[in-house]
Amino acid sequence: MKIAIDAMGGDKAPGAIVEGCISSLKEIDSNIVLVGKEQIIKSELEKRTKDYRRIDIVNADEIISNEDKPVQAIRRKRNSSMAVGFKLLKKNEAEVFVSAGNTGALLAGASLRLGRIKGIDRPAIASIYPTKKGSSILIDAGANAECKPRNLYEFGVMGSAYLENVLNIRNPKVGIVNIGTEEGKGNKLINKSYDIMKSSNLNFYGNVEARDIPYGIVDVIVCDGFVGNVILKLTEGVAMSLMSMLKEVLTKDIFSKLSAIALKGGLKDFKSRLDYTEYGGAPLLGVKKPVIKAHGSSNGKAIKNAIKYGELFSQRGVIERIEEEINRMGADEFE
Amino acid sequence: MKIAIDAMGGDKAPGAIVEGCISSLKEIDSNIVLVGKEQIIKSELEKRTKDYRRIDIVNADEIISNEDKPVQAIRRKRNSSMAVGFKLLKKNEAEVFVSAGNTGALLAGASLRLGRIKGIDRPAIASIYPTKKGSSILIDAGANAECKPRNLYEFGVMGSAYLENVLNIRNPKVGIVNIGTEEGKGNKLINKSYDIMKSSNLNFYGNVEARDIPYGIVDVIVCDGFVGNVILKLTEGVAMSLMSMLKEVLTKDIFSKLSAIALKGGLKDFKSRLDYTEYGGAPLLGVKKPVIKAHGSSNGKAIKNAIKYGELFSQRGVIERIEEEINRMGADEFE
Numbered sequence: 001m002k003i004a005i006d007a008m009g010g011d012k013a014p015g016a017i018v019e020g021c022i023s024s025l026k027e028i029d030s031n032i033v034l035v036g037k038e039q040i041i042k043s044e045l046e047k048r049t050k051d052y053r054r055i056d057i058v059n060a061d062e063i064i065s066n067e068d069k070p071v072q073a074i075r076r077k078r079n080s081s082m083a084v085g086f087k088l089l090k091k092n093e094a095e096v097f098v099s100a101g102n103t104g105a106l107l108a109g110a111s112l113r114l115g116r117i118k119g120i121d122r123p124a125i126a127s128i129y130p131t132k133k134g135s136s137i138l139i140d141a142g143a144n145a146e147c148k149p150r151n152l153y154e155f156g157v158m159g160s161a162y163l164e165n166v167l168n169i170r171n172p173k174v175g176i177v178n179i180g181t182e183e184g185k186g187n188k189l190i191n192k193s194y195d196i197m198k199s200s201n202l203n204f205y206g207n208v209e210a211r212d213i214p215y216g217i218v219d220v221i222v223c224d225g226f227v228g229n230v231i232l233k234l235t236e237g238v239a240m241s242l243m244s245m246l247k248e249v250l251t252k253d254i255f256s257k258l259s260a261i262a263l264k265g266g267l268k269d270f271k272s273r274l275d276y277t278e279y280g281g282a283p284l285l286g287v288k289k290p291v292i293k294a295h296g297s298s299n300g301k302a303i304k305n306a307i308k309y310g311e312l313f314s315q316r317g318v319i320e321r322i323e324e325e326i327n328r329m330g331a332d333e334f335e
Numbered sequence: 336m337k338i339a340i341d342a343m344g345g346d347k348a349p350g351a352i353v354e355g356c357i358s359s360l361k362e363i364d365s366n367i368v369l370v371g372k373e374q375i376i377k378s379e380l381e382k383r384t385k386d387y388r389r390i391d392i393v394n395a396d397e398i399i400s401n402e403d404k405p406v407q408a409i410r411r412k413r414n415s416s417m418a419v420g421f422k423l424l425k426k427n428e429a430e431v432f433v434s435a436g437n438t439g440a441l442l443a444g445a446s447l448r449l450g451r452i453k454g455i456d457r458p459a460i461a462s463i464y465p466t467k468k469g470s471s472i473l474i475d476a477g478a479n480a481e482c483k484p485r486n487l488y489e490f491g492v493m494g495s496a497y498l499e500n501v502l503n504i505r506n507p508k509v510g511i512v513n514i515g516t517e518e519g520k521g522n523k524l525i526n527k528s529y530d531i532m533k534s535s536n537l538n539f540y541g542n543v544e545a546r547d548i549p550y551g552i553v554d555v556i557v558c559d560g561f562v563g564n565v566i567l568k569l570t571e572g573v574a575m576s577l578m579s580m581l582k583e584v585l586t587k588d589i590f591s592k593l594s595a596i597a598l599k600g601g602l603k604d605f606k607s608r609l610d611y612t613e614y615g616g617a618p619l620l621g622v623k624k625p626v627i628k629a630h631g632s633s634n635g636k637a638i639k640n641a642i643k644y645g646e647l648f649s650q651r652g653v654i655e656r657i658e659e660e661i662n663r664m665g666a667d668e669f670e
Binding site for chain 2: 131132142146163177186187209211212213215221225226227229230231232233234235236237238239240242243244245246268324326
């Protein structure tokens with residue numbers, strides 16, 4: 001199998017991307033196809049290793065930046081690393097595509113170039129959400145700021161299929177984010193989605209209050225992309241601001257400083273639980289091929305992990321599972 | 336001035352309520368009217384103090400519980416402590432009402448019994464949000480799960496008036512919660528609200544990403560009640576789960592334990608920044624009299640602070656400021 005990587009996307013590209021590719025080779029069976037400016041990629045590879053037989057380069061001269069307008073960029077920059085990456089998938093010259101570039105363009109490109117899975121109305125971004133118990137998946141993390149009830153149901157199906165097959169969580173519990181736990185709370189979107197999910201094949205837990213999300217109350221956290229994006233960014237903001245307050249406390253006086261040194265190992269452990277690089281990237285679910293969106297500020301480790309999960313995403317047949325399940329239920333009925 | 340308190344509302348009522356009232360007397364000029372079961376209140380008072388000349392009791396035999404349906408409860412339980420509290424405000428026998436009881440019933444009662452401020456379409460709950468810099472106000476914290484653009488504008492006006500007059504923050508910065516900072520991001524509700532606020536008299540900052548909220552990027556955080564409730568509860572959930580992870584780290588081995596003891600003072604300081612009891616309660620803005628919703632699990636200190644802020648809410652003429660501003664702009668135009 002071949003995994004295509006956008007060598008030019010992300011704040012630390014191409015260095016961190018190339019580094020991640022090289023270190024992934026020890027942990028995957030697939031070969032890598034790096035897409036981007038050939039000379040630059042070659043020199044980044046040669047800086048790091050002599051043996052890159054399992055890495056091919058496909059040249060692409062243009063770059064889609066974060067400032068580019070998504071749909072326009074994917075349509076006009078036909079020779080960008082992202083557009084060429086999709087082309088490889090389309091022609092079956094690669095099975096998976098990983099990019100840390102412009103999220104909107106990646107979403108637009110996936111829908112336009114790969115197409116949606118039959119029965120799926122809106123693809124979504126699924127983000128791994130670290131909890132006290134382990135990890136949940138949050139879907140949609142920001143692709144769809146406005147949703148219909150059938151979309152939330154689809155998110156539940158897609159999130160479950162990914163968790164079950166890639167992260168080996170059996171019969172994952174699915175909950176909808178709401179402002180109360182009782183049935184009937186919240187707004188119309190939530191209420192209709194609740195009814196659909198309750199009568200579906202999902203292992204449906206019901207409503208979930210945001211307070212319980214960090215404790216891992218459910219495995220699949222379903223919400224529209226607006227709420228999902230707020231949840232992800234707020235979690236990051238609260239955690240980081242707390243850590244910086246804690247740092248102030250820990251460095252206040254010499255006695256605290258000494259204690260802080262003693263605690264350093266423990267705190268490192270604590271910080272690592274919040275480390276997004278462990279999870280590498282967010283799968284884009286609902287399109288016909290596996291696409292992974294890596295974090296814009298991905299370092300080599302994040303890219304390595306994104307590639308690892310990308311390989312599993314393809315090997316475990318997640319897309320086939322989604323297609324089976326969505327067509328068994330006939331989501332079109334919920335329109 | 337007289338401040339009416341619902342003696343029967345909240346998880347720790349009536350003990351914590353009575354305790355909070357007694358300790359508030361040292362910090363306020365007003366007198367207190369405790370509303371609820373007279374004999375019980377009397378015995379709670381006598382347990383704690385001999386001198387309660389500044390505290391009156393108004394008897395109310397019924398109690399609205401958290402399980403009661405809001406509108407129904409306020410209509411049928413005419414002799415509940417909450418209903419009687421509103422009656423005192425209506426008859427000008429008290430100026431402010433504080434309750435830690437059923438939030439929905441308090442909202443329904445305020446709208447039905449006191450009425451909305453002229454020009455305000457939807458009253459909202461404004462919650463103090465502790466930040467790294469101090470405190471912001473989040474509005475709406477959960478009263479309106481579905482909003483129109485004019486509502487978000489009104490929330491901005493009401494939040495600003497409260498912050499400026501009660502918390503002495505001059506010309507508070509107002510931001511809308513969105514999933515990107517650029518104009519045009521997000522959904523239709525946000526975009527229309529953005530346009531209204533941009534052309535208003537508010538000190539409008541623009542879009543705010545959830546990540547920046549805990550750092551105090553704006554003073555007034557505007558969002559619909561669904562998103563607001565998610566923000567409040569998630570902040571609590573993330574902070575509490577992090578604290579419990581931290582605790583695990585700190586008690587792992589004997590050396591860490593010793594360090595933890597040394598750090599205890601600092602950690603206490605750290606925890607107190609997250610302590611909602613400092614802020615006491617959330618003002619209900621948009622109705623014709625000052626109403627404060629105290630946290631359901633309020634202790635004496637939280638009640639004392641809710642009373643203190645309730646007094647300022649009335650003394651500083653917040654309601655008059657809101658009425659002036661909303662009618663100057665003519666929010667009805669935005670319908």
